[in-house]
Amino acid sequence: MKELFIKTERQRYWLQKLATIAEPIKAGATEVDEKAHFPFEAHRLLLQLGYPKLTLPMEYGGEGFTVYDMVLIQETLASYDENSSLSLGWTLGAVGEIYERKIWSPAVLKTISQEIMKGAIINRAASEVATGSPTRGGRPQTNAVSVKKGWRLNGRKIFTTAAPVLDYFLTSAWIEEKQQVGFFLIPKSTEGLSVEENWDMAAMRGTSSHDIVLQNAIVPAEYLVELVDQTNAKKVSGWLLHIPATYLGIAQAARDYAVDFAKHYQPNSLQVPISTLPNVHQLIGNMELKLQQARFVLYGAAEAYDDPARRPLLVNEIAVAKHTVTNLAIQTVDQAMRIVGAKSLQLTCPLQRHYRNVRAGLHNPPMDDMTIQKLAQSAIDS
CATH class of the missing domain: 2.40.110.10 (Butyryl-CoA Dehydrogenase, subunit A, domain 2)
Incomplete structure (x- = not known):
């Protein structure tokens, strides 16, 4: 399904580069969670890849990622380790927004861009x-x-x-x-x-x-x-879409684990794996539905923001994408845990980590109640 959203060879190239460090990042994710320490090894590997400069414009020496590009790579990184994704996602979003708006002085923009090229995190x-x-x-x-x-x-x-x-x-x-x-x-x-x-x-x-x-x-x-001021405080920023991209990545990881479990788990009461059961089919189908809904909303919002002709028309769409994707991601992880059953709560099972982490999205901006209030006000004012 995700293949559908890869639009350019450049995107594919960066996803392949990220894939080269996937295994060590995945391997460290459990320890990072258990010991509650920063994913330093993942951070080191991502710096070697040039991650901080991805959203820095090309004119400053960066890779010039669009919001769409950022969402694609952030979702993928989150499927390896959500802590790494959210941590560095804030830098990608901040750098993208800073250099898009260019409200800093040219001298400071130049100085900081040189630091970002060296791997600086902001x-x-x-x-x-x-x-x-x-x-x-x-x-x-x-x-x-x-x-x-x-x-x-x-x-x-x-x-x-x-x-x-x-x-x-x-x-x-x-x-x-x-x-x-x-x-x-x-x-x-x-x-x-x-x-x-x-x-x-x-x-x-x-x-x-x-x-x-x-x-x-x-x-x-x-x-x-x-x-x-009121002008820049209310300006829509598509760079915040790195947040729902991370939670979508968590949902994808949960889905992958649950489907693999269903294909291989066979209790002695059955002659075949549980993936053949109608109720498990229903749960897997529901996960696929939610992931597809989330992706079309997320990538649709990113694509609209990257289009200079459509960006001025955006009012609540970025917030709607965050609300929709985060809640669908939570529901997807829940469905995955229902497939795996009580084993999903074992501390050795990654689903219990995904379950805790995906809910953090509810508390990242913008919060659900603010999105709903703004949608209501827009309807009333129209």
């Missing part, structure tokens, strides 16, 4: 305990004050994915003197920046989404790279 640090997800509009408690050397920042960020390997933290803060929220580019070597390793979750345990603590951290004036 992610946004925007969530806080008091505000929850930044997509809900809460004002950051982290604050920035202008000083002679630039800006002084104080505060704490939560859910900073891939914290152990980030080279740059794109951090939101309230700027009292501007009465605006700004994003500051903070290098990991900045004095006053520290990582508090407190990520303790049942799902996506290997993303190491620790807290970031800022205590009188000073950054240069030019590293205030974005000011948030």
Whole structure:
């Protein structure tokens, strides 16, 4: 089925490159989950492949991936290890969005592009305990004050994915003197920046989404790279589709395990494997249906975003894709576990990991309730 969505030889080339490191990534996924540590080996292999530069435009030396390209490779990586996919997906999405919008100064864009070409990892640090997800509009408690050397920042960020390997933290803060929220580019070597390793979750345990603590951290004036206003705050970004791509990859991995199990498991009460049973046929068929529905929605949204003529028409479609794909992925994993039965809950079975991890998608932006509310409002306003 996925073959249907490969449109170019370049996409096939990169999928084949990714396949060359599939086995070691898959082999490490269980330990990453069990020990709740970052997938350092997968990260190393992906850096060797040039993963961080995939969504950097060609004019800056990158591979110039479109959103569609990104979704394709992210779904595949997630079928190997979802922690690796979500962790580096945030970098792909951030880089794609930054260089698409080009609201940073040309000098900073050039400097950071050179760092990305060397393998630098960047992610946004925007969530806080008091505000929850930044997509809900809460004002950051982290604050920035202008000083002679630039800006002084104080505060704490939560859910900073891939914290152990980030080279740059794109951090939101309230700027009292501007009465605006700004994003500051903070290098990991900045004095006053520290990582508090407190990520303790049942799902996506290997993303190491620790807290970031800022205590009188000073950054240069030019590293205030974005000011948030109503125009750019509400702008649709297709680069967020790396999120549902990861959860679709989890669903595919669960489906593959369950189908293989059904084809080979034969209890002594049967003369044939359970894949021949009508009820198992029904479950497998339901998984296939959900995966096909999810793919057409996800890749359709990505294709629309990449089309300059169609992109301005997008309003809620990116959020709809995330909502649809994430929920269908959860349902697919559930169907897979019904096929495998109680064994799916054994800690040695990857399905219990997929079950925990796929549900994390409900808590990645945009959340389901916000998507539904916006759809309702759009209908009322039309």
